[in-house]
Structure formats: C-alpha cells, structure tokens
Amino acid sequence: MLAFFLNMYTLDYLPNHIDIKLYQHKKMFRINTDTCLLGEFLDFKPNLSVLDIGTNNSALLLYSSLLKPKNMVGIDINNEALEIAKRNLDMNNVINYKLINVDASKFISEDKFDIIISNPPYFVSSEDLKNKNEYLRMARHEEYLTLKSLINTVKLNLNRDGYFYMVHRYTRLEDIKNELRINNLFINRMCVVYDEYKIDPVSVLLKISFKESEVIIENKTVYR
Helix, strand or coil: HHHHHHHHHHEEEEEEEEEEEEEECCCCCCCCCHHHHHHHHHHCCCCCCEEEEECCCCCHHHHHHHHCCCCCEEECHHHHHHHHHHHHHCCCCCEEEEEEEEEEEHHHCCCCEEEEEECCEEECCCCCCCCCHHHHHHHHHCCCCHHHHHHHHCCCCCCEEEEEEEEEHHHHHHHHHEEEEEECCCEEEEEEEEEEECCCCCCCEEEEECCCCCCCEEEEEECC
C-alpha cells in the first residue's frame, strides 16, 4: 500500500517555507510559480475567515495558515484532490479547516467570508486545446468553473468589507475587469508579473473588494 502511494505522489515543500511539506499527485495539478506568487501576495490580517475556491492539494490554504486565520474552508469539485488536501493540512498540524466537495459555481455559504482566494482555470474551454488528462483539464480549462461563475461565487460569499485574492493570465485582465464591473467589485491592488525571458507580462495578481479605491500597482519579475 505504501509503495503504491509513493508511486503516485511526491513529497514536496512550499518554496521559501521548507518546513511546510505537502504531497502532490503526479498526474494532478501541482503547485507552480503562480501558486507561489499568489501565496506570497496574501497580506490579510490574523483571525479572519478564509475560503479557497478550487483548493486542489491545499497549497494556498497552507500559505494562508501562516497568516493565522480564524478558520478556513477549501472547496473543490475533485474529491480525490480533497483527500490529498486533508492529508497535507493534517500533516502540517492545521486544525481550523473544513473541506467541501462541491461545484464552486453552485457554492453559497450561510456565513460569508472575510477573505476569498483562488488560482482558477485560466483557459477558455476549447476542444482543440483541452488536456487529455482529466485532472489537468479541470484545473486549467474553464470546463467546470468559468471566469463569470468564479466572480459570481465571490460576490455571493464575500463579506462587504472582505477581500478576494486571485492570480490569472495577464491576457485575461480585461475580461476580469469586465466581470468585476458587472458585479460591483473593484481592484485595489495589482501586481503585474513578468518572465525574465519574455517582453510582455505573463500573469497578474489581484486584490479585489466591494470598495473602490486608488489601485496600488506593483511589478515583479520571475527569474528562472
């Protein structure tokens, strides 16, 4: 049994946090640069409630745990991913969490959250681009969670004075702005991410709320 488990998973750690270990399925979505950038972008205060939309292996909940939240909820449509998430949270002695197997587009909580985070699917679903790996297809393509559905779920579950943190492709920024405008949400902080080998920005990190304010704009270059 142990040999089978080790054949399917790797034991890794959060970059810059080698004391935080996590298992990752070899065929599922694994933490990448954007995951780590979003984790380090989080700047919320302690003792707040946190929702992670599309929690996968719980990497972003582990980052969030460093900021001492009151409680955390991770939701994902993939129950196998949630099993890995539970293993990782327990292994790191995180106790104030709940994991829910649910379609994020249909999730409405009785209690709204102070903080919502998400590293959502980036690509508009298209048959010729879909990954043949079902796990990766769910994580990367808007097959089960479109940008429109994501922003609507945030609107329904975020406290009026709360914040939503997300990472996305820079090329989708105008689409994101349009959906935020429709839902009366505003960008308060934005970090534009560059790759050292590319001219154009590759990703964007956003801090969003119901409060309109002057946008704090930052730039960051990722070195390979």
